[in-house]
Amino acid sequence: MFHPRARTMLLLSLPALIIGVASSLVLIASMKVASVFQQFLWQRLPASIGIAYDSPFWIVGMLTLTGIVVGLIIRYSPGHAGPDPAIEPLISMPVSPSALPGLLLALIIGLAGGVSLGPEHPIMTINIALAAAFGSRLFPRITALDWTILASAGTIGALFGTPVAAALIFSQTLSGSNDIPMWDRLFAPLMAAAAGSLTTSLFFHPHFSLPIAHYTQMRLVDIASGAIVAAIAIAAGMVAVWCLPRLHELLHRLKNPVLILGIGGFILGILGVIGGPLTLFKGLDEMQQMAFSQTLGAGDYFTLAVVKLAALVIAAASGFRGGRIFPAVFIGAALGLMLHAHVEAVPAAITVSCAILGLVLVVTRDGWLSLFMAAVVVPDTNLLPLLCIVMLPAWLLLAGKPLLAANRHEP
CATH class of the missing domain: 1.10.3080.10 (Clc chloride channel)
Known part of the structure; x- marks a missing residue:
């Protein structure tokens, strides 16, 4: 019924769906915990002791303490909380799973403490490592590179609430050939990105658009x-x-x-x-x-x-x-x-x-x-x-x- 190429794509659909959903759930859980912790640190705690959350004392003290705690995690946790995002690209090969608890904790504390960074690099690292670790056991015929691509696509879809970003990014890296067209290569990553974005949309909608006046005509x-x-x-x-x-x-x-x-x-x-x-x-x-x-x-x-x-x-x-x-x-x-x-x-x-x-x-x-x-x-x-x-x-x-x-x- 299906061409062998189509059967290959269908075989990759199940792991792609699983990875996409799992990537989104990791992001959602991390953001929810960080949000609750942020509310405690910046609203409930200062209010309970009679200090304004935007006072210089609280801002400096909270961010200094956040830095010290994250530093302790990086120094003493197994794997030293993963790679330093300043020297690693957004998408890289899997890290050791032993580094993930420290990395997740450092991310949550940094986000809640007010550090001016987003979640994308640590979440990407965590999802790629988890996909490679569990996926290689469940589907041993799929390579680590394929797990990296699926996890990164699912994470991008989850982060931005749409598979469009993943389609654009991977269209320039997963080039086609005479034997395998580009859209064959994009099929599984897009499936993972779609699953990630749809899962995210069930819990919250990433809101990027700003109330900017409509642009009428290009000149x-x-x-x-x-x-x-x-x-x-x-x-x-x-x-x-x-x-x-x-x-x-x-x-x-x-x-x-x-x-x-x-x-x-x-x-x-x-x-x-x-x-x-x-x-x-x-x-x-x-x-x-x-x-x-x-x-x-x-x-x-x-x-x-x-x-x-x-x-x-x-x-x-x-x-x-x-x-x-x-x-x-x-x-x-x-x-x-x-x-x-x-x-x-x-x-x-x-x-x-x-x-x-x-x-x-x-x-x-x-x-x-x-x-x-x-x-x-x-x-x-x-x-x-x-x-x-x-x-x-x-x-x-x-x-x-x-x-x-x-x-x-x-x-």
């Missing part, structure tokens, strides 16, 4: 404006690219993760006092609060963007377990709103979407993911042609430039 001047905005965002991101490896090397000369992360947490607390509570945490909820605010002006948006960018660099350089995509989206949104406030003739839809495109491109160096993030934050079909055009000069600016990553150091 030539808008293309030029968008390219300039993207270039400004790239310039800001390249400052972080220059700072991260140098700061990472400087901090890790101390050798002791408790000391490194304690210092990092203290600096994050100082930055949190300067930027306020909006610059804390992973940035998605705070981005919504920023966009809906009626009191923020150009200077406020600039402060939020600069402080969040500095916090991202400090958190990554210190070795906190977290990802850099979600904070980059916040920075891009703040930068875009600031540029629109300065030059109101340029629509906010252009400034925000193009700034996000530029920042995410610096952080990920992935054109499809950058286009996707810009399009979901400002969901306007009239913008898609403009974003595709703006991507071209943005990609030229970054061609051959270093990545936002630290260098490995000899122990």
Whole structure:
């Protein structure tokens, strides 16, 4: 009834569905625990002792304590809480399962404590390791690379609430051939991504879109404006690219993760006092609060963007377990709103979407993911042609430039 190629794809469907659902459940459980812990640390606990959660004392103290606790986990847990996200790509080969409890605990404490990183890198690492460990026993004929692809696709679908991002990302890595078309290779990863996104949607809906005025029609001047905005965002991101490896090397000369992360947490607390509570945490909820605010002006948006960018660099350089995509989206949104406030003739839809495109491109160096993030934050079909055009000069600016990553150091 089915062609042998179709039967092969059907055989991979079951493990893909299982991996997609499991990847989403790991994400949902982690985010729920972190959310409950965050409410306790930043609402119930300060209220019970009569301290404002946004007071300088509480912000500095909480982030310093968070750094010390995460440092203790990294130093004493088996596997040292997994790889340092500052020196590892988002998708990499499986780590030892023994490192996963420490990594999960470090992630939850960092998210709840207000560290300016997202969950994507640790969740990706956890899901890939679990998929490889259990999958190789249940389906021994499937290779570790295939488990890595399925778990990463399921995680991407779960993180963004849609399989579209996974389709875009893997379409450039899983190329087809004369014997096996690209969509044959994409079938199982898309199945995992779809399962992950649907499972996530049963519990909550990731809310990325901002209340930005509708963009009516593309004009030539808008293309030029968008390219300039993207270039400004790239310039800001390249400052972080220059700072991260140098700061990472400087901090890790101390050798002791408790000391490194304690210092990092203290600096994050100082930055949190300067930027306020909006610059804390992973940035998605705070981005919504920023966009809906009626009191923020150009200077406020600039402060939020600069402080969040500095916090991202400090958190990554210190070795906190977290990802850099979600904070980059916040920075891009703040930068875009600031540029629109300065030059109101340029629509906010252009400034925000193009700034996000530029920042995410610096952080990920992935054109499809950058286009996707810009399009979901400002969901306007009239913008898609403009974003595709703006991507071209943005990609030229970054061609051959270093990545936002630290260098490995000899122990």
